[in-house]
Amino acid sequence: MAITSRDFRELRLEHISRAFGSHNALRDVTLTVKRGEFIALLGPSGCGKSTALNCLAGLLSLSGGGIWLDDRRIDMLKPEDRGFGMVFQNYALFPHMTVRRNVGFGLQMQGVAKAKMDLKVEESLNVVRLAQQADKLPAQLSGGQQQRVAIARAIAVEPPLVLMDEPLSNLDAKLRLEMRGEIRRIHRLLGSATIYVTHDQDEALSLADRIVVLRDGGVRQIGTPHDLYNRPAHLDVAEFMGFRNALPARILRKQGDDVEMSLSGATLWGRGMDATDAGEVVAAIRPCDLVPMPEGAIGAIVTGMEYSGENFLGSGRTADGYEVFFRARDAMAPGATVRLGAPADRVLVYPRENVQ
Known part of the structure; x- marks a missing residue:
């Protein structure tokens, strides 16, 4: 039945x-x-x-x-x-x-x-x-x-x-x-x-x-x-939910749930996701949260720009060879230097062993 x-x-x-x-x-x-x-x-x-x-x-x-x-x-x-x-x-x-x-x-x-x-x-x-x-x-x-x-x-x-x-x-x-x-x-x-x-x-x-x-x-x-x-x-869940940037980093210090990291020759604060006692971690950031700043944390060379309506979606490469994606109000020429930062609560930090 x-x-x-x-x-x-x-x-x-x-x-x-x-x-x-x-x-x-x-x-x-x-x-x-x-x-x-x-x-x-x-x-x-x-x-x-x-x-x-x-x-x-x-x-x-x-x-x-x-x-x-x-x-x-x-x-x-x-x-x-x-x-x-x-x-x-x-x-x-x-x-x-x-x-x-x-x-x-x-x-x-x-x-x-x-x-x-x-x-x-x-x-x-x-x-x-x-x-x-x-x-x-x-x-x-x-x-x-x-x-x-x-x-x-x-x-x-x-x-x-x-x-x-x-x-x-x-x-x-x-x-x-x-x-x-x-x-x-x-x-x-x-x-x-x-x-x-x-x-x-x-x-x-x-x-x-x-x-x-x-x-x-x-x-x-x-x-x-x-x-x-x-x-x-x-x-891997973060990457599927739009955290397109996944940058290897090393923890410098912890302050509650927040961690300070060294990555690509700069420092960045992020929010730890559980097992962040390990020194080697990955910083996951959505492109919409990574933006140019006068004193931004991550230096990169612009490799491309796409117009997305209100903003531009930029791509770049750090000095140590990692690709980054970011949001910018104005277009930038390929080869230009940009410094990028994100709010600490928009940067999630995962143990390095999660990288596959």
Whole structure:
């Protein structure tokens, strides 16, 4: 019997793994998702996020661990019996079917009576604001409208969980921004849980209640968008969250959570991230926080400038050969000398052994 009720307490992934031969695509992933939560699985290509989603959907079997919806173990169930809604990257709409028939397809497969199916389809189309497009074919719709049809089809079956696999990656920048708001609005309206796969940190930050960062099939950090943006626990997480500058340094002294470092022939203060007793560390800084200063800490030779609207994104190279990225109000010519600094609370310091 398919699971169709949104009235559940939690979904639990308990030490799940998935191997393809000798390759472990997922390794000992544990996660609890509460009803109403929006969870983003974030990470680079090949980190295991889509594998995790497919295991949840039942499209891939587990190599180890289990998946529970409240007290019911569901990883042994067929995909159609889990009752989850799935939104794919490429929409996966039937081109010969109208919007109305596409949305009702899952209900039809479940054997829902026509009167009830028509009502649910109408409700779903109203939720995604496409009631006026019900009799059109997918080819007559824009990309954003087609993605909303795919969402309507997923929610029509009243799933306890909606799974989304990079649903905005095929849209242009303007539509992606519009659809972020739509997806969040629909999620809040439904009250079910959503698990959303993305490699885009901005999407994860703007949509999720919590973000799960994956790397090499394992969980690196779980936290709120604020936690992940401001306090990434590992250097690789920091780099994925926009700390593009990662400069080797040596600690000179500590003062509470702050540390003074020597790097590239200069000194810089930063905020220590746990094990900073080691002398050899890495200073991680976002380009937007590293700016020219009359007496800045880091000297560099400008190698390039890109106009980004309000400011310029500059690149440079330090005397000891490290590449740096910084923000500047005015353009600088290649070969110019610049000194760069950042506020201490915007410089995160990690043990050197975290560098890989």
